[in-house]
Amino acid sequence: MTTAATRGDRSVSPVFLGIAAVTAVAGWAVWTGFADATGFAVFLFVTGAWIVSLCLHEYAHARTALHSGDLSVGAKGYLTLNPLKYTHALLSIVLPVIFVIMGGIGLPGGAVYIERGRIHGRWRHSLISAAGPLTNVAFAVVCTAPFWLDALDGVPRAFRYALAFLAMLQVTAAILNSLPVPGLDGYGVIEPWLSYKVRRQVEPIAPFGLIAVFALLWIPEVNIVFFDAVHALLRGLGVEEYQRYCGDDLYRFWRGLFGERDPGCAVG
Template sequence: MDFLQRLLWYPLEHLPFIVIVLALAFTVHEFAHAWSAYKFGDSTARDQGRVTLNPMAHLDPIGTLLILIAGFGWAKPVPVIRSRLKYPRLMGIVVSAVGPLSNLLLAVIGVALYALFAYTGWLSGASIGVTEAVRVFLNYLISLNVLLFIFNLIPLPPLDGYRIIEDLSPPRAREQLDRYAQWGVFIFLLIVFIPPLRAVTLTPLFGLSKPIITGLFSLFGLSVQVH
């Protein structure tokens, strides 16, 4: 057990909650891309069976395993042919943005459930074990989805933030971005997998999750101490 815990990024006893939350977060994120692309004129994702909430259509085994081990991972990217979209640049921005926004929505739902239980006392009669399980699940539902919201907006390929910047850029700048995209992927991998680089880039960026989570709780009249 100690050996397995050393391999994992998260506490071993929380692994079931992590797996459920990540499966939900990745599935909803990729479904949002696929559904919006289909609605705006590109049926590529639908033709590949990606307009579905079935996690098996979206989860990447290696990407899911890595997030458990390294705190970083990915799902299967949804194929989008932007030239098929109505108003390709505008709709391209929307298709890219709905993925991260879907994660933010899941975090809001998690906070809403927290508020529901706090104000109604529905869990007051539950056992300590049940109460703790619900608390842990909601904490991960909120925190991981906020992190995914932030992470996917980083303007480096292959993340959604890069696609948004690409679609916002004028044609000449877009050509330059495409030319250097392969280097962007390399920079992205260096930032993720080299601890010193990660410490000065991703770690401060992920620090934004604290005020976001605090703000979400305040919307529902709740205060929370985010660690």
């Protein structure tokens, strides 16, 4: 019989604390320009912060499920923020990081296993699914706060660019994961309200939803429309496209080794 989560089940994992510490140190290095390694520091800072946001995304699902009736999430380690405890660590952490490195896209991962049979009420099921994307929204608001609050005085350009790029990742993750595509959280929000027949028909294709979204983004026309919407939203939050672009340019520090970095994004 599954009991309520114990204190140990809810203790923050040393793995997560280590990731958070690396992110903080890298953020300090970006801010101070430590050792002239700005590009590499931006890479560590953005990647670390992105992994932290992924952990919090999954934690939000698990915590909401716990309060909705699924007490098993504690024993599974989902409340410790340890990314190694996820059902699909590869999908939840590794692939999203690879997507960021390859194309600067904040694709969501797939994640914690919720025992839905323990939860009663369609609204609770919808809220569990919505909790993850809402975490990305909150992250985007925090990352863009210096921009829309006009509080950038004294903030080094490299740190501004890194925040702008990180904000773009959060916005893309929030939008993509909110799509009503099987396998994504957006579909999870509406699934409880669909008929049993429709849910059974959709179930076999759910594992391929994320792959389908990724494939669609490779279509130039779809990619342009999507990123136009992302940039419009970021502009509304005070983040200009050149700031996001320069953040992306700094993030790919290895391009500087081959002289491919845009001189317009120089921060020295």
